[in-house]
Amino acid sequence: MFSSRAVxxxxxxxxVPSLAGAISVSGDLTTQAWTKARSPYxxxxxVTVLSGETLTIEPGVDVLFDADVQFHVxxxxxxxxxxxxxxRFLRGFASKWGGMRIVKADSSVFSYAxxxxxxRRDASGKWEDTSGGALFVDSSAALTISNTVISKNIADGYxxxxxxxxxxxxxxxxxxxxxxxxxxxxxxxxxxxxxxxxMTNCLIVGNxxxxxxxxxxxxxxxxxxxRCVFFGNTxxxxxxxxxxxxxxxxxxxxxxxxxxxxxxxxxxxxxxxxDAGTVTATYSDVQSGYAGTGNISVDPQFAGAAARDFRxxxxxxxxxxxxxxxxxxxxxxxxxxxxxxxxxxxLYGDVSGxxxxxxxxxxxxxxxxxxxxxxxxxxLAGDVTGNGxxxxxDAALILRKVTDLTYRFPVERGSMKPAAPxxxxxxxxxxxxxxxxxxxxxxxxxxxxxxxxLSLPDDAPARVEGAAMVCTRQEGRTLFVSFARQDDASPxxxxxxxxxxxxxxxxxxxCNEGTxxxxxxxxxxxxxxxxxxNPFNPTTLVRFAIPEAGDVRLSIHAANGQLVRTxxxxxxxxxxxxxxxxxxxxxxxxxxxxxxxxxxxxxxxEATRRMTLVR
Numbered sequence: 193m194f195s196s197r198a199v200x201x202x203x204x205x206x207x208v209p210s211l212a213g214a215i216s217v218s219g220d221l222t223t224q225a226w227t228k229a230r231s232p233y234x235x236x237x238x239v240t241v242l243s244g245e246t247l248t249i250e251p252g253v254d255v256l257f258d259a260d261v262q263f264h265v266x267x268x269x270x271x272x273x274x275x276x277x278x279x280r281f282l283r284g285f286a287s288k289w290g291g292m293r294i295v296k297a298d299s300s301v302f303s304y305a306x307x308x309x310x311x312r313r314d315a316s317g318k319w320e321d322t323s324g325g326a327l328f329v330d331s332s333a334a335l336t337i338s339n340t341v342i343s344k345n346i347a348d349g350y351x352x353x354x355x356x357x358x359x360x361x362x363x364x365x366x367x368x369x370x371x372x373x374x375x376x377x378x379x380x381x382x383x384x385x386x387x388x389x390x391m392t393n394c395l396i397v398g399n400x401x402x403x404x405x406x407x408x409x410x411x412x413x414x415x416x417x418x419r420c421v422f423f424g425n426t427x428x429x430x431x432x433x434x435x436x437x438x439x440x441x442x443x444x445x446x447x448x449x450x451x452x453x454x455x456x457x458x459x460x461x462x463x464x465x466x467d468a469g470t471v472t473a474t475y476s477d478v479q480s481g482y483a484g485t486g487n488i489s490v491d492p493q494f495a496g497a498a499a500r501d502f503r504x505x506x507x508x509x510x511x512x513x514x515x516x517x518x519x520x521x522x523x524x525x526x527x528x529x530x531x532x533x534x535x536x537x538x539l540y541g542d543v544s545g546x547x548x549x550x551x552x553x554x555x556x557x558x559x560x561x562x563x564x565x566x567x568x569x570x571x572l573a574g575d576v577t578g579n580g581x582x583x584x585x586d587a588a589l590i591l592r593k594v595t596d597l598t599y600r601f602p603v604e605r606g607s608m609k610p611a612a613p614x615x616x617x618x619x620x621x622x623x624x625x626x627x628x629x630x631x632x633x634x635x636x637x638x639x640x641x642x643x644x645x646l647s648l649p650d651d652a653p654a655r656v657e658g659a660a661m662v663c664t665r666q667e668g669r670t671l672f673v674s675f676a677r678q679d680d681a682s683p684x685x686x687x688x689x690x691x692x693x694x695x696x697x698x699x700x701x702x703c704n705e706g707t708x709x710x711x712x713x714x715x716x717x718x719x720x721x722x723x724x725x726n727p728f729n730p731t732t733l734v735r736f737a738i739p740e741a742g743d744v745r746l747s748i749h750a751a752n753g754q755l756v757r758t759x760x761x762x763x764x765x766x767x768x769x770x771x772x773x774x775x776x777x778x779x780x781x782x783x784x785x786x787x788x789x790x791x792x793x794x795x796x797x798e799a800t801r802r803m804t805l806v807r
Contacts, residue, residue: 789801
């Protein structure tokens with residue numbers, strides 16, 4: 193019987209049963225980078241970026257909350273996504289999460305990110321503990337957010353999507369949609385004289401406040417709004433008869449300026465409520481009217497407001513009627529009112545840029561997912577789900593469009609191929625069949641695409657078969673695979689001709705862009721997989737499986753057998769587990785380059801693997 197010593201539970205030593213390839217995080221964080229190669233990062237407890245430290249999140253990282261907890265930032269967070277590799281903060285196995293709090297922190301930046309499914313609440317009932325459904329920022333150096341979606345979040349206080357207090361904030365090319373607040377500011381809230389908000393080219397749509405300011409609240413603060421659209425926001429106080437569906441301005445001497453913007457389709461139609469301070473609007477289309485130079489109150493004639501297409505239709509009264517002193521639009525004409533869509537006019541699905549949508553476009557997307565050197569004429573056209581990333585699921589939906597011209601992509605407010613109702617998690621496993629290692633799934637219904645990382649038994653060239661479209665890239669023993677298929681009846685996803693008695697190991701599997709949860713079959717024997725990556729510097733992931741619950745010890749030894757570090761020494765449930773070794777010994781000292789032995793022991797069996805650290 194092993195002694196039941198407590199295992200260290202800092203970020204890099206927390207061990208939980210999890211999806212293959214996922215990193216479980218909780219606790220205090222010092223300066224570090226989160227990478228796409230190790231994504232998703234699954235939050236299992238409260239996280240705090242400590243004062244003076246920086247968390248950098250690279251493009252393509254998913255931060256999934258498996259616990260209903262908050263993400264605190266006392267230092268700095270730099271979440272720098274890319275157009276086809278966004279960074280997403282979403283609920284994982286938890287039904288919701290507690291939002292992000294950036295308080296008394298350094299300057300933080302978010303670009304090409306998404307925040308969804310959070311619920312900001314606290315038993316104390318204090319406004320600062322219940323406000324900012326996705327983001328609460330207070331007394332921090334600065335906040336910059338661009339090309340980011342903040343949607344479907346809830347605050348029991350103010351600012352259903354985001355609450356800003358005593359901080360300079362800049363938002364550009366952002367969408368704040370379908371958030372709700374129990375007090376003021378369904379979409380966002382801006383507070384105190386030292387707060388300064390600049391918002392450009394943003395869409396604020398479908399937000400709700402129980403009281404006033406369906407879209408936003410400006411309490412004693414400064415705000416400047418340029419070329420934004422406010423549509424479908426609701427203020428429900430007094431049955432919606434008191435106005436303020438778009439804005440409430442109150443508090444001590446607030447000031448807000450708005451130019452070249454559209455305020456339409458909000459409830460009640462009296463959208464702007466000024467209880468204190470000044471609101472100056474010019475060259476804007478405001479339903480029910482608002483006094484100001486160049487303002488109008490005429491149906492803006494959106495291309496498709498019901499489908500949330502807020503481009504201006506031909507003949508719109510908002511075309512070429514913006515402030516004549518503003519920069520000209522891309523075609524050289526006078527600025528329009530509303531969002532500048534010049535960088536967004538794409539034919540979704542047509543990544544080749546030839547004006548048509550074909551199977552070739554789907555093929556290009558699959559190839560691009562595994563090989564960033566593949567050139568796409570119109571990369572943004574491939575993100576047909578509209579989630580900020582490119583995957584085999586996008587390719588599968590493009591194939592669907594090719595065979596059904598009436599189908600509308602999710603980004604066009606159409607539908608995704610839904611998962612089977614109440615299907616729960618799906619289980620996958622490799623088995624030998626007909627001379628191949630076959631990856632099977634217990635319930636194939638609606639599974640049309642997958643993006644995988646496989647760890648191979650050796651570095652011999654691998655071949656993958658079995659899907660309508662499949663593309664691979666191999667780096668030694670690591671194989672990147674993306675597949676799209678139209679037949680969702682077959683339980684066989686892909687197959688690899690057998691070249692070893694040992695099956696490949698699934699290091700990561702994203703099924704239908706993560707809309708279907710995948711787990712791995714229950715192990716029948718003790719297994720210690722090869723660490724990944726290997727060689728490594730300075731950290732490496734160790735995955736292992738135990739068939740029965742019991743005491744487990746996972747330790748690192750020098751080549752001469754001397755114990756270097758014990759990573760796990762306590763009972764674990766049966767199933768798949770993982771732990772990251774940071775290349776340090778038991779005293780926290782960095783160990784030298786060389787070959788080390790990873791040893792896994794239970795009461796019934798033992799397994800070892802050799803690993804190489806190269807500094």
